[in-house]
Amino acid sequence: MIRVLVIMAICIGILFPVSLEAQTPLEKHSYVQLSSNADLLGYLVQLQDETKGFSLDTSVYTFSGHSIPVVHITGKINPQEKKLKILLFGQQHGDEPSGKEGLIMLIRTLAKNKQIDWLSNLDITIVPMVNPDGADLSTRKNGRGVDLNRNHLILSEIESRLIHKLYWQILPHLTVDFHEYFPYTGSWIKYGATKNFDEQMGCLTNCNISPALRTYERTQFLPLVAEELKHNNISIHEYLVGGPPGVERIRYSTADINDGRQGLGIFGSLSLIIEGKNGKTLLDDIAGRTEKQYKTGLAIIKIASENASRIMQLVESTRMQLASKKSNSYVYTSFEHFTDSHYLQFTARSVATNKDTLITVKDFNPIVKGLDSVKAPRGYLIRKSDSTLVHWLGKIGLIPLNYIPADGDMISEYRLLGKQVCVKEETNWDKYQVEKHPVTIVAKDYYYYNLENISSIACIMALEPVSMYGLVQYKDFNYLLVDPFHFPILRLE
Numbered sequence: 001m002i003r004v005l006v007i008m009a010i011c012i013g014i015l016f017p018v019s020l021e022a023q024t025p026l027e028k029h030s031y032v033q034l035s036s037n038a039d040l041l042g043y044l045v046q047l048q049d050e051t052k053g054f055s056l057d058t059s060v061y062t063f064s065g066h067s068i069p070v071v072h073i074t075g076k077i078n079p080q081e082k083k084l085k086i087l088l089f090g091q092q093h094g095d096e097p098s099g100k101e102g103l104i105m106l107i108r109t110l111a112k113n114k115q116i117d118w119l120s121n122l123d124i125t126i127v128p129m130v131n132p133d134g135a136d137l138s139t140r141k142n143g144r145g146v147d148l149n150r151n152h153l154i155l156s157e158i159e160s161r162l163i164h165k166l167y168w169q170i171l172p173h174l175t176v177d178f179h180e181y182f183p184y185t186g187s188w189i190k191y192g193a194t195k196n197f198d199e200q201m202g203c204l205t206n207c208n209i210s211p212a213l214r215t216y217e218r219t220q221f222l223p224l225v226a227e228e229l230k231h232n233n234i235s236i237h238e239y240l241v242g243g244p245p246g247v248e249r250i251r252y253s254t255a256d257i258n259d260g261r262q263g264l265g266i267f268g269s270l271s272l273i274i275e276g277k278n279g280k281t282l283l284d285d286i287a288g289r290t291e292k293q294y295k296t297g298l299a300i301i302k303i304a305s306e307n308a309s310r311i312m313q314l315v316e317s318t319r320m321q322l323a324s325k326k327s328n329s330y331v332y333t334s335f336e337h338f339t340d341s342h343y344l345q346f347t348a349r350s351v352a353t354n355k356d357t358l359i360t361v362k363d364f365n366p367i368v369k370g371l372d373s374v375k376a377p378r379g380y381l382i383r384k385s386d387s388t389l390v391h392w393l394g395k396i397g398l399i400p401l402n403y404i405p406a407d408g409d410m411i412s413e414y415r416l417l418g419k420q421v422c423v424k425e426e427t428n429w430d431k432y433q434v435e436k437h438p439v440t441i442v443a444k445d446y447y448y449y450n451l452e453n454i455s456s457i458a459c460i461m462a463l464e465p466v467s468m469y470g471l472v473q474y475k476d477f478n479y480l481l482v483d484p485f486h487f488p489i490l491r492l493e
C-alpha cells in the first residue's frame with residue numbers, strides 16, 4: 001500500500017513540480033504523512049528566511065503547548081493605496097487537514113510571487129493550523145475537548161480567541177475558514193449516492209446580517225469563484241447540510257453566530273466557510289484534496305482582489321450601519337430554515353456504479369427567516385462585579401464606560417417566567433418567557449456599554465435572554481439564570 005502511495009506521490013511530483021528547497025512538509029513526506037505542528041513551524045521559518053516574503057508570529061500557544069503560527073503577507077508596498085484586508089484560517093477541526101496543507105502551499109505561492117499584480121492591493125493574514133492539539137490527536141475538537149467552530153461566541157478557548165484578536169487588530173473585509181466535509185456517512189451510503197462536490201462554500205445566512213452583504217456574497221462572489229474554479233476543473237456548490245433526501249431535510253449550514261463564518265460576519269465582514277471533500281481516511285487522496293483547497297484559496301483571493309473596491313465599500317457601509325444601530329430598531333432572536341418551494345437538483349456519486357447521478361431534493365430549506373425579535377436598547381448596564389460578563393464583552397471589542405444617569409433614563413430588568421424547549425436546526429434550545437420591569441440602580445455599581453460600534457447586533461443577540469443563539473444557552477453562562485426574578489443584564493431603553 002505504502003509503495004503504491006509513494007509511486008502516486010512521485011507521479012504527482014512530476015505533474016506539479018516544485019523546487020526541492022521550497023517543498024512543503026507534505027510534499028517532502030511524499031504525501032504519506034501530514035504536516036505536523038513542528039513541520040509547519042520549521043517550514044515557515046525556512047520559507048521566510050528564503051523569500052523575506054512575510055512576517056511570522058508564533059507567540060500564541062495552545063493548552064498542550066503547541067504554537068499557532070500567524071503569517072502576514074502584503075503586496076507591493078504602496079502606502080497611498082488602500083488595501084483589501086483578508087483573514088484566512090484552516091484546520092479548526094483537527095481531523096480536517098487539507099485546508100492547512102492547502103494554506104501552506106498558498107503561503108509559498110504568495111511569498112514567492114509578491115510582485116504579481118493582483119496581489120498588490122491585498123493585505124493577507126493566514127493562520128493555517130488553528131488547532132494543532134486536535135491535529136496531533138486526529139480529533140475534531142481541541143486539546144480541551146471543545147469544538148472550536150462552535151466557540152466563536154463565548155470564546156472560551158485560546159484558539160478561537162486568537163482568531164478574534166486578529167479580527168479586531170486587522171478588521172478584515174473578507175474572512176475565509178477552511179474545513180472538509182465527509183460525504184461517506186452511513187445514511188448517504190444507504191441512500192445509494194453521496195455528495196461529490198470538490199468544494200462547498202457556506203455563505204452568510206443569518207438574517208440580522210446586512211442583506212446587501214448576504215446578497216453580494218451569494219449571488220455575485222460565489223458565482224465568480226465557481227467560474228474561476230471551473231477553469232481548474234474544480235466543482236463548487238453552496239454548502240449543504242442534512243439529508244439524504246427523504247430521511248432528513250437539506251438546508252444551508254447553521255445561522256448560529258458561534259461559528260467562524262457568521263461569528264465574524266456578524267461584525268460586518270464578507271465571511272465564508274470552505275469545505276473541501278474529505279477522504280475516507282486522513283491520507284486518502286491527500287494530494288488531490290490539498291491541491292483543490294490550495295486552488296480554491298487562490299481563486300478566492302484573486303476574485304477578491306479583482307473586486308476589492310466593491311467589497312471594501314460594502315463592508316464599510318455595513319459597518320457604518322452597525323455602528324449607528326438605532327435604539328428601537330429590531331433584532332431577530334430566533335430563526336428557522338424554510339423551503340422556497342423549489343426542488344434542488346445536484347449531481348451526486350452513485351454508490352453502486354461510482355458514476356454521476358442526478359438527485360432531486362424535495363425537502364430543500366435554503367431560506368433563513370427571523371421569527372421572534374427584540375427592540376434594540378440604547379445600551380446595556382452590567383454590574384462591575386460580574387467579571388465573567390465584563391471580560392466577555394471585552395472579547396467582542398466592547399469598552400466599559402462609567403454610567404452617568406441622565407434625566408429621563410429608563411432602565412429595565414427582565415424577570416424569567418419559565419422556559420420551553422424548542423428545536424433549532426435539529427437540536428434543542430431553551431426558549432425563556434420573560435417580563436420586563438422598570439428598575440432603579442446604584443449607578444456607580446454598573447458599567448455602561450453603548451451600542452455605537454460594529455458589535456451592536458452580536459451584543460444584542462448574545463445578551464438578550466430570549467435569544468436562541470444567546471449566552472444563556474451555554475453552560476459557562478448558566479449563572480445568569482440563578483435568580484429568575486432579577487436577570488442581571490439590564491437594558492438602558
Ligand SMILES: [Zn+2]
Pocket residue numbers: 093096149179180
Ligand atoms: Zn470542519
